[in-house]
Amino acid sequence: MPSGLAALLDDVATIAKIAASSVDDVAAAAGKASTKAAGVVIDDTAVTPQYVTGFTPDRELPIIWRIAKGSMVNKLVFILPAALLLSYFAPWAITPILMIGGAYLCFEGAEKVIEKFRDATDGEEETLAEEVAELTSADHEKNMVSGAVRTDFILSAEIMAIALKEVADSYPSIAMQAGALVIVAIGITLAVYGVVGFIVKMDDIGLHMAQRENGATKAFGRALVQGMPKLLAFLSVVGTAAMLWVGGQIIVHGFGLHPAAWFGLHEGALAWIVDAALSGVAGLAIGSAIVPLHHMWAHRKAA
Template sequence: MPSGLVALLDDVAGIAKIAAASVDDIGAAAGKAGTKAVGVVVDDAAVTPGYAMGFTPDRELPIVAKIAVGSLRNKLLFLLPGALLLSAFAPWAVTPILMLGGAYLAFEATEKIIEMFVPHGDEVETDELALSGPELEKHKVAGAIRTDLILSAEIMAIALSDVSDKSLPIQAAALALVGVVITILVYGVVALIVKMDDIGLHMAKSPRAPTQKFGRGLVKAMPLAMSSLAYIGTAAMLWVGGGIIVHGLHHFHLTPIPAWVEGASHVAAQVPGIGAITGWLATAIGSAIVGLIVGGVIAGVLHFIPRKRAAH
């Protein structure tokens, strides 16, 4: 009996070791995959606060919460099963899908740049003004969740490409962990951003002079911070979208564009003391240029075709 108990305990210890190793594998895979998706995360965090702006302060956090729930639903109910099916039955399709997503991100960023010089969103704003408060909130939340679906698909596809050599259970757990952690991170930051002016107003009422001064400064800085976020989000979309396209071209051995970007990065990395930073900047700028070219071509085609039809 004692020997049987010892054997049982030994088996339990072995199972525990395997489980611990699996948890380590999941954590390592999720961490590596999440790091690769950081550019899309920056874009997501930069884009989303705009959807909660313009509402009364008491509605801002509920709106962010609704978008966060929709984002989790996108990732866990739709994108995760789709990613696992791709991994199991069509792993060859991951890179082309990533490249299509990268081209879409580049197009969206290019459209934003075009709108800075040729605004054409007045009719959308007019339509939104016709909606009541609850209808406008529902409209904004639905729009944010649709945008999140594209960004979440990119995050999950990038994560999948980095864990595709793992077993299916490890892939599923790692993708689920990436989806949950990134959603909490992104929408935690978004909630902080949209309430920053309220935090500043609260601090401005403090009896302490330094706290008052800091609070007023925070309130004054928010418009600049929000406009800066828009620019950061656009830059991130170009960098990430272009980087995905460059990586895909390299994967399919389609040169010379990947070689040019890699060469520029290698030269920039030779700068003494800050080579790591300049090398990364060169890669990011090169990827953004590729993204801008691809996005410009797509935008040109999409804008040219309707005009040609209208002329006929």
């Protein structure tokens, strides 16, 4: 009996070691995959704050929480199962689907650029009361959250596709791939929206610091309050640019083109800058072609 119990305990210990090794492998795979997707994660972080700008402070974190929940649903409920199924049964379909998503990002980015120019030349401005009424309306909040979740879906699909490619190259087991992608999805979502939440609340942090007695703390708090509008305006520009270069890059790379290589650049920061810049130009051109087609379709649907 004791020998049987000892053998059983040995078997349990062996199983535990195998399980621990598998967990370590999954964690390692998730870490490598997250590193490969870091560029798109940064773009995702830059894009999101513009959807929260203009809301009253008490609504900022609830809105970010709603977007974060939508992002988690995007990754775990829709993208992860679809990515695994496509990878197993129809790997050829992943690139065209991503390219369609890339076209949507190009459209979103180009529409924002066109709206900026239109606002600058219109000369018509809303009254302060009209702006406040729009920004505090439930419909406006719902539309902004929906828009953020749609954009997140495309960026999340790109992140998960990059992660899946990295994992699939090293680990053929679909269970390990799924485990690694779950870790990537949760970790990246928490990181992105944690940073976004910190960014949009920095002015409140600065206001709190500005009320302290300590001179240095007060000065730093005032600097934060004064600098936040400029930072958010900068992030809005970066977010729009990110939509264009990520969308353009998905489409350009989908066709097997690598713009940096045309200039003899294959690796390094300069290659990335050239590739991103030319992909952004391509994204703006593609998006600018889609915008009028979308408006024509929307007018015909409304008629």
